Amino acid sequence: MLKECIYFNSVALSRLLEREQTVAFAPLGLTPTQALALDLILSTPGEVPARLAEELCVTPSTVSRVVDSLYRKGLIDRRQREEDAREWSIFPTDAGEKLAPAIDRAYLTISRVLHDKAGADLVHTAVANMRELRNALSDPSPIEKRSLRK
Template structure:
């Protein structure tokens, strides 16, 4: 904390709120309106809240729930394959699986073929959650589709996936 601002400066602040010295566009509301990074990160944070609420009844965070769903749908994948499927770094996969293992949802099996690899299998308790997890996620999707319009929603997902794949 460095100083105190007086009333005159506070008034100047209010003007600054609604003007943009940077690009001669005055009364621009948002600073990074046209930035792909900014809008994508902000949307990701916003969506995290939606899916967080959806998985809250299972006491799972969205990353945990998506990892578990992947383990259930693709039984026996190696950790490296899971990290690739979920587009996360391998240490992140290690920790997500640590958490799910501690909760009794997954088991690790070291491969007899290659002793470095570890296969992941869901426990029966996890498999029993499968439909409920899919439905919880599907309910959020259905709600957003309704709010945003079905066509717009599918188009948006396609656009976002398209950018992802264009960046490898």
């Protein structure tokens, strides 16, 4: 039964990947989630936390905790938005920008490890299939669509 259970297999895979990511980002003093968030902030400076949450597929409260931790490390800065003083834009600091090459190298290391262990074709196919499944499951179901119309 567990062999066919998507939940069990996705969680088991997630734990294995988390270990690889943790090892790769530990020398930078970052958790995998912090590294993902900082990488996104580096590529889209000035983003608002709500958009980061959407991009990272996490809750706004999770993003708040991650942003706070990156701020305490001196890797990002928060600036009040001119358009809406209730919102903050997130920007990398010089220290955050200096980590960009190391983050890229860590991702490359992770990629090499996964390709060596499972093969590049399997990894690429798995990522594409997971993205497709995630997108399909993210769409409201027919039942949810009906309740949204009410």
